[in-house]
Amino acid sequence: METMTRTNEMMETKTEGDTRSPRAAQSARMRDLTPAQRRAVMFAQQQVLRARAARKAKDERQSALNRMWQEEDAEHARTRVTVRKHEESGQFKDVSLREAIGHVLRDLRTRDHKTLREVSEKAGVSLGYLSEVERGQKEASSELLSSIAASLGLSTAQMLRMVADYLDSVHA
Numbered sequence: 001m002e003t004m005t006r007t008n009e010m011m012e013t014k015t016e017g018d019t020r021s022p023r024a025a026q027s028a029r030m031r032d033l034t035p036a037q038r039r040a041v042m043f044a045q046q047q048v049l050r051a052r053a054a055r056k057a058k059d060e061r062q063s064a065l066n067r068m069w070q071e072e073d074a075e076h077a078r079t080r081v082t083v084r085k086h087e088e089s090g091q092f093k094d095v096s097l098r099e100a101i102g103h104v105l106r107d108l109r110t111r112d113h114k115t116l117r118e119v120s121e122k123a124g125v126s127l128g129y130l131s132e133v134e135r136g137q138k139e140a141s142s143e144l145l146s147s148i149a150a151s152l153g154l155s156t157a158q159m160l161r162m163v164a165d166y167l168d169s170v171h172a
Helices: 002-017 024-032 034-088 097-111 117-124 129-135 141-149 158-171
Strands: none
Touching: 034 097, 097 129, 097 158, 117 129, 117 141, 129 141, 141 158
């Protein structure tokens, strides 16, 4: 209690007659503190700096994710335009079930703004394998498809209905 009173009195006298620069005044106030008080002030300053750095890193990660999502949305829009052009010209190739499943899974994942890593970890599938399934290069077992669909928040039946709808739209 006595230390706090003495510190407050020192600060009041310093602020009343202080004509020095703010940095010099702060330095003078630090000299008037006890070693324990100095350590506490330094610790608090370090915590503030750490919090600012963490906030900055979080903001940078979020802006990077937003840029990635915008790029994916733009790519998705270009893909839709290409599909329409092929449909109009009659040059659209037959789509295999494997490719349709991959297309639907990728579409669901990008709509939810999820990364391959997030879905693969939640589904218990390797990142590379999930990528190959999405590109239509690998056939996935029914258990694996069920796990992937669940990680995207769907039942297997809902996902398969979406695949069927996609195949109908391609062949229509």
